[in-house]
Amino acid sequence: MLSSLLTSSKPSLKMRCGTVTSFARVYLTTKATSSSSSSSSSVSDALRKPMVLGIRREDKNRWERRVALTPAHVKKLIKETGARILVQPSNTRIFNNASFEKAGATIEEDLAKADAILGIKEVPITKLIPEKTYVIFSHTHKGQSYNMPSLRAFLDNKIRLIDYELMLDPRTDKRLVLFGRYAGYAGMIDGLHGLGQRLLALGYNSPFIHMGQAHVYPNLECVNTKLRHVGNIIADQGLPEAFAPMIFTFTGSGNVAQGARAIFDKLPHDNITVDDLPLIFKDRYNERYKNRLLALQVNAEDYLERIGGGKYSREEYRQHPERYRSVFAQKIAPYTTMLVNGIYWESKYPRLMTTADLAAIQGQRELKNRMLAIADISCDIGGSLEFMSHASTIDSPFFYVDARDGLVEHKDVEKPGVQINSIDNLPTELPFEASQHFGDSLYPFAKALATGELDHPVLSRAIICQDGSLTKQHEHLKKALANSQGIRVVDNRRKSVLLAGSGMVSQPLVDYLASTKDTDITIASNDLDEARRLAHQFPNTQAARLDVMDAVSLDKLIKESDVVVSLVPAHLHPQIASAAIHRQKHMVTASYLSPEMQRLDASAKDASVTIINEIGLDPGIDHCSAMKIIDEEHARGGKIKSFISWCGGLTAPENSGNQLGYKFSWSPRGVLTAGLNSAQYKINGQLRQIPAGKLFAHKFGNVPLYPGFAFEGLANRDSLQYADIYGLDLNNMDTMFRGTLRYSGYSDILDCLLRLGFLSLEPGTAVDAASAAAFLQQILGVRSGASAETVAQRLSKRLGVQPSNPLIGRLMLALEEFGMLSFAPAATSASRLIAPTALDAMAKVLQNSLRFRANERDLVCMSHEFGVESADGKSYDVRCSSLTVYGDAKTGETAMARTVGIPAAIATRLLLKGTVKTRGVIRPTIPEVYEPLIEELELRGVVFNESSKSGVHNSLQRRMSWA
Structure with a gap:
């Protein structure tokens, strides 16, 4: 029936929803026997009446548009059972709210009145309704550790959990309600789309360039039309000769593989066997291969070799997989254009291909047009394909792996590497037919549920827990539940922390964690000497080399830890986070929560992982x-x-x-790039925006926090988003502002450097200069040896001010302080200034010239002011909270390092102790994080001073001179 969707005209909803397979008819007429489980036989006659069913809104990610029952199924169910059906409203679901209302359902946000609730993906723990029946894919029945907290929640809330994966044919134990074939459909469509993009990037037009990603097609009929079009082009115009013959290799034989073949088989092709491969390549210039694809379906016996000799035995392989090895890389991969992987794999089995296998293939020049792409529909991370390190997404479906010199992953379609498509929720790209098919399979059991037939043989067997207890057939999950409590402890006594990065704020974090005797710390850095300097101070600390792009070594480091702390550059956090989620390890980072990190929220929750972001100073405390x-x-x-x-x-x-009134206690590059951001905020009822690159020019010239300090300020990114983050009503607020403090005069100098081009991030501004002075000459366009007067004149001309303007004098003094007006002979090559952009070069110059010297110290100042209206609206108070922390000139510990490193360390300890229960990608804005953190900071001398006063006349809002 599924494959017919590809050939028939638009399917009739009425016809499809009326289809009931033979086994479903049998089940609908089957009654429980005397041998039924006690849980089934206890169902009272009172349940034998129409129930209220709820259909929940899918909220795992924005692409999840499927639904368990379509409006047509709902209409039929209401007609046949009299059940009442509540549907949570959704603006993203493939079937809109009106279609469910027309079918007779009630659109209702609150499903508390439902007896049973149907969904697709896992339900967030916080959204579970106690003492209900849930029918979902729970991913708990195999004891998956990342979902044991969810199973515990089902038990604690006395929920009856029915899992689709356990709805089995009693005669064959085959699953009855599933999406598998639709994963194959979407995976193959996306694979063809990706291959077209890859070939174009390599300089070759191909018929596949016309294929879109699966989600762009309204239904499979449209896919079928597009496949006919592409097939005609292949037959008429042929394929790129350099890649002939184009061989698509398929692994697996289940629903996933069948779905992939159903798509591929619509294209002109010939089927071949493994034995044909050498002969075909001897004759690879045969004209017939220009107009036909070749399909190779491989089975286990085709690529498994018995160690020591002997024939393949399926039974022996299942019992003793260690007796076999895969020769796929030697026997099949060298001939393959695209691998479509749909096999089931467990860790006891040999991998289809290892990273070393891929490296060997990519290292052979004659195979440069082989193994172009992999559609890994099975999506086993680090599984049958060792180098498949993470699931991709519908938004970003492809990544590339180059294993020739270490393992390099990237997303540049034009760079070397095999293209990998590994989306883990493929069926939702085809939500219309996928929902129809799923609803057809589910309908007979939904009907039994609607009439209270909980003793139905398929439903009763699929119950994992009810009334706070596991059902008899799932009591084995007690061990998995017990093992999931708390944080894993190494050798039952010690905990392990991986610190990724060894930069300027690492020392206080290491000091704090190493003082705890039950914790081992691995400091992993690309600067191994720096990591060793940190590590040698404590007996429970060791150093390791870190290459974030080496997925294998990164995975090994993370696997051996309990919590990962990432202090690497911010753009690398998502890669580390993905690896941590894969290994079900919590993570801490002080950086801003980026969109890339936020997109990992659902997968983190699925893995029962907490990733605490923004846990430094600002953002953080x-x-x-x-x-x-x-x-x-x-x-x-x-x-x-x-x-x-x-x-x-x-x-x-x-x-x-x-001249800047500033020295660098953290990354100079981070300081400079922050000044390039745009900003928006609200002040005295007005929304204001500052475009990117104009921040310094829109400084706040007087920030009177303390009379003894001459502060100026800069707006800090998007202040308005923090209304939502903090749970505030922006529409009813006069002011919402977050800013960065600097000493007076800072912004004028930085604005000049920006306008002159010293802060450009354009690739064309790459620097390879003999010295800082040569860098200045390159930017200003003056000759080597030019006088200071010449430089000043060039500055005034470029900035559009008179040479006599005091700003030029200050700028010249600043450049002299930076070592950029030293016109000595060229330095040795060892001191050359080499950087990918002008900004990177300027960061290196400032890091060298404005670093803290011995016996110098830094300062951290923070101030919050809240205008608070009383509940009755009759009074208005101002509450303030301020923090001032100085660095220690004697020890060299900076205030910045202390206020970033210690909060991150405290958060790490909270995760190690298991006191943070919230899962997903979070900020420290919840009491279970901020309350113990503030308390611990006070013990470490980082204390907020709070005050309160009535009225607004002396408030900061009134005293500030807003620019």
């Missing part, structure tokens, strides 16, 4: 202090009408004697 006061005021019924937050990592006043 600013969230903690802010949320403490916001939650306190909300508990009192107060309304936050304004919020102003300032934070700055500064130089102590006595060490600020340079």
Whole structure:
């Protein structure tokens, strides 16, 4: 029936929903026998009446548009059973709300009135309704550790859990309700699309360039039309000769593989066997291969070799897989254009291909046009294909693996590497037919559920738990539940932390964690010497080399840890996070929560993993202090009408004697790139925006936090988003602002450097200069040996101001401080200034010239001000929270390192102790994180001072001179 969708006209919903397979008819007439389980026989006659069914909104990710029952199924179910059906509203579901209403369902947000709730994907623990029946894919019946907290929640809430994967044919034990074939459909469509993109990037037009990704087609009829079109082009115009013959190799024989073949078989092709491969390649210039694809279906006996000789035995292989090895890489892969992988794999079995296998193939020049792409529909991360390191997404479906010199992953379609498509929710790309097919399979059992037939032989067998207990056939899950409690402890006593990165804020974090005797720390860095300097101070600390792009070594480091702390550059966090989720390890990072990290939220929840972001200074403890006061005021019924937050990592006043009034206590590149951001905020009821590159020009010239400091400020990114993050009502707020503090004069110099081109991130500004002075000459276009007067004139001309303007004098002094006006003879090559962009070069110059010297210290200042209206609206108070922390000139520990490293370390300890229960990608804005963190910070001397006053006349909002 499924394959007919590809050839027939648009299917009739009425006809399809009326289709009931023979086994379903048998089940619908089957009654429970006296041998039924006690749970089944206890069903009372009172249940033998129409039930209220709920259909939940899918919320795992934005692409999940499937539904368990279509409107046509709902209409039929209501007619045949009289059941009432509630449907949660959804604007993304493939069938809209109106179609369900027309079918007779009630659109209802609250499903509390439903007796049984049907869905597709896992349900967030916080959204479970106690004492209901849930029918979903729970991914718990195999004891999957990442979903044991979910199973525990089902038990605690006395929920009856029915799992689709356990709805089995009693005669054959084959699954009855599944999407597998649709994964094959979508995976093959996406694979053809990706191959077309890859060939084009290699300089070859191909018929596959016309294939879109699966989700762009409204239904399979449209896919079928497109396949006919592509097939005609292949037959008429042929395939790129350089890649002939194009061989598509299929593994697996189940629903996934069958779905993939159903798509591929619509294209002109010939079927071949493994034995044909050598002969075909001897004759590979045969004209017939230009107009035909070749399909190779391989079975286990085709690529498995018995170690020591002998014939393949399926029974022996299942019992003793260690007796076999895969020769796929030697026997089949060298001939393959695209591998379509649909095999079931477990760790006891040999891999189809190892990373070394891939490296060997990619290292052979004569095979450069082989193994172009892999559609890994099975999506076993690190499984049958060792180098398949992570699931891709519908948004970003392809990545590339080059194993020739270590394992390099990238997303550049033009660079070397095999293209991999490994989307783990493929059926949702075809939500219309996938939902129809699934609903057809589910309908007879939904009907039994609607009439209260919980003793139905298929339903009763699929119950994992009910009434707070596991059913008899699933009592083996007790061990998995017990093993999932808390954090894994190494050798039952010690815990292990992986610190990825060894930069400027690492020392306090290592000090804090290493002081705990039950914790081992591995400091992994691309600078092994730096990691060793940190590690040698403590007996429970060791160093390791870190290459984030080496998926194998990264996976090994993460596998051996309990919690990962990532202090690498921010753009690398998602890769580390993906690897941590794969290994079901929690993670901590101080960086801003990027969109790439946010997209990992669903997979983190699925794996029962917590990834705490923004747990440094700003962002970090600013969230903690802010949320403490916001939650306190909300508990009192107060309304936050304004919020102003300032934070700055500064130089102590006595060490600020340079034109920037600044020295670097953290990444200079991070400081400079932050100044290129756009910003928006709300002040006194007005929304304001600052475009990218204009931040320095829109400084706030007077920030009167303390009379003793001459502060100026910069708006910090998007202040408005923090209204949602903090649970505030932006529409009813006068002011929402977050800013960065600097000493007066800082922004003028940085704005000049930006306008002159020193802060450009354009690739064309790459620098390879003999010195900082040569870099200046390159940017300004002056000759080597030019005088200071010539440089000043060029600066004034480029900036559009008179040479006598005081700004030019300050800028010249700054350039001299930076070592850029030193016109000595060219330095040796060892001190050359080499960088990919002008900004990177400038960061290196500033890091060298404005670093903290011995006996110097830095300063951190933070201030929050809240305007709070009372619950009755009759009074208005101002609450303030401030923090001032100095670095230690004697020990060299910076205030920045302490206020970033210690909060990250505290968060790590909270995860190690298992006190943070929230899963997913989070910030420290929840009490279970910020309350113990603030308390522990106070013990470490990092203390917020709070005050409160009535009225607004002396508030910061009124005192500031807003630019």
